[in-house]
Amino acid sequence: MHVLMVAAENDTLPNAKVGGVADVIRDSPKALAQRGLTVDVVIPDYGFSALSKEHLGLLYVPFAGYIHEIHAWEINSVDNGVRQLILSHPYFSQHNGAVYCNDEPGRPFATDATKFALFNAGVCEALLQGIFIRPDVLHLHDWHSACAALLLKFDHRFTAFSQLKTVFTVHNIALQGIRPFKGDDSSLEAWFPSLSYDGHLLCDPRYPHCFNPMRTAINLADKVHLVSPTYALEVLAASSPENGFFGGEGLEKDLQKGAEENKVVGILNGCEYPTHEANSTLQLTDLYEEIESTLFGWIAQKTTLVSSFYIAHQRLIGFQKQKNKGPLITSVGRLTDQKVLLLHQTYQNKYVIDHLCEKLAQHQGNMIILGSGDEKLEQIMTEAMARNCNLLFLKGYGHKVGEDLYELGDLFLMPSSFEPCGISQMLAMRAGQPCLVHGVGGLKDTINHLETGFSFTGNSLETQCEGLIDCFSDTLNLRAHKPKQWQNIVQQARAARFTWSKVAQEYISKLYC
Known part of the structure; x- marks a missing residue:
């Protein structure tokens, strides 16, 4: 079986990672290849000139009223049996x-939506011209790849691919890439002016005059994959x-x-x-x-001293x-x-983070939060750090700091x-650090209360x-007063396994069959 994965991120390549989807695109193809599948992965070329x-070929892609030249490449010297492909264009x-990219207020996703729409058109063109091998399964990831499903379904040029088995993975339904159908340079009809489509399948339920890429892929794909059973x-x-529940975000x-x-x-x-x-x-x-x-590296990048960096350095001392x-x-994340x-909710006249710091002070503990x-929210956390001498907030991301926090923390929040x-x-669990989590989505599926976290x-x-x-209070008390139970939880957290090999088998039996 041959699978072509289409995505915006891929941590196999340098500087092509923003979130967890990059890890999935790095690891899942390798696991599938180990089970005998042939896997190709394609993302845009964000500037991989040094690789x-x-x-593989030059594509002439009709887009936004012009014929665009897009170059297709295969990256050399990447092992694990997975072909790493990129498409190059100045966009x-x-x-x-x-x-x-971040756009000005009032035009959310405008730059990215245009960029990924062209990228998707390039992927379809590469399939049509045989520059990409025709797969048995086209596996699309998040809204950035949705226009591939749209074009293969509704563009008459791709009729030969209209029945190609398509899988769509939703990594985060909160981000949907919504743009107008028309009336804007970054709109569906501006990108594909001759496309005939069924607007009932593509429109946003809350804004019917807008094109919703994520809804489009959900409706057109043969299988829709959510990245945990509870999230599904x-x-x-x-x-x-208002009640703290986040579900289908209009696509339920x-x-x-x-x-x-x-x-x-x-x-x-x-x-x-x-x-x-x-x-x-x-240590x-x-x-x-x-x-x-x-911290010194971050400070040196600014001509003036940022308050969050100064307070953080004082806390570190x-x-x-x-x-x-x-x-x-510890806590690591965006x-x-x-x-x-x-x-940052107010509970009994103070922020929850302040309550946690007070509880932690009773156990002479410290908290380090890494993220931007x-x-x-950065300002809220900076002010919380100023109020609490046991809170260190690091406004940014340092890969080695993050690794060390996973390794040395006693409890991951x-x-x-x-x-x-x-x-x-x-x-965190892999490093033997139990986690305290809100029992939702994948957190519910990975953490068993009082067993692994x-x-x-x-x-x-x-x-x-x-x-x-x-x-939080109960957990700190358990650690202080029931050390044997605590160590048992630590060991069970370390021993828990969520392997890509198992995931690959489920892909094959539940998504690709």
């Missing part, structure tokens, strides 16, 4: 190699953000219909594990030195001077409401409001906040 590659690499159930219900009716037709499948993502246990000699002093080096043996709480909504994202699958909890739930924002604070 050794073979030119793809014009933003200094950035995978995604959650998206069948309407979101209720389409997914309900797909579930009735047995085309909606929940398969948990996997994680890579070392072939043998390494004896780590890493807190090593972590603190790495944090200091990373305080941590280095401490002699206590309290727990180290600062978005998906990840930290509960931390929404500027308002991941109170996501929704989590399609999650990889951070798997990485700790979890809380709630049917409203208030009860979720209360559940988080109580669970």
Whole structure:
């Protein structure tokens, strides 16, 4: 069986990773190849000029009223039995190699939607011209690849591929790539002016005058894959953000219909594990030195001293001077409401993050949060750090700091409001760090309360906040007063396995069959 995967990210290639989807595109093809499948992966060329590659052909792609020249390449010297393909065009690499772009208010996704629409047209053209081998299964990932399903279904030039088996993976239904049908340079009819299509299948349920790529792929694909079994159930219900529930985000009716037709499948993502246990000699002093080096690097990039970096450095000095043996709480991830909504909710006249720091102070512990994202959330976390001497917030991302936090933390905090699958909890568990999580999506499917970690739930924002604070307090008390039970949980977390080999088998039997 031959599978062609189409995606926006791929951590096999340098600087082509933003989120967890890049890990999936890196690891799942290898696992499929190990089971005997032939797998090709294609992403846009964001500026891979330094990589050794073979030119496969020149494509002439009709797009937005012009014929665009797109070059197809295969990357050399990449093993694991997977062909790594890229398509090159100035649109793809014009933003200094950035995978995604931020547009001005009022035109969300405009730049990226145009870029990925052209990329998808290039993929279809490569199939038509035989530059890409015709696959048995076309596996599309998130809204960035949805226009491939659209073109193969409705563009008469691709009639020969209209029955090609198509699988669509939803990594995060909150991001849908919505653009107008017409009246804008970044709109469906501007990209494909001669395309005849069924607007009822493509329009956004909330904005009928807009084209919704994610809804399009959900409706046109033969199978729709959600990246955990629990998330596959959650998206069948309407979101209720005022109550702290995030479900189908307007696409629940389409997914309900797909579930009735047995085309909606929940398969948990996997994680890579070392072939043998390494004896780590890493110490807190090593972590603190790495944090200091990373902070200095961030500070040096600015002509003025950023308050969050200054406060963080002062907190780091305080941590280095401490002699206590309290727990180290860690958190690594993007600062978005998906990840930290509960931390900045007001509960009993103060933010939840302040409640957690107070509970932690009773055990002489510290908390380190690594991540950046929404500027308002960054400011909230900076101000929380200023109020709490046991909180160190690192506004940015340092790969080595993140690795060290997984290795040295006593408890990993991941109170996501929704989590399609999650990889951070798997990485923490792999290192023997139990996780405290909100029991939603992939977190519910990977963490068993009081067995491999700790979890809380709630049917409203208030009860979720209360559940988080109580669970955090109970967890710290368990660690302090029941060391044998704590160590048992640590060992079970370390022993848990979510392998890509198992995922690949489920892909074959549930998605590709």
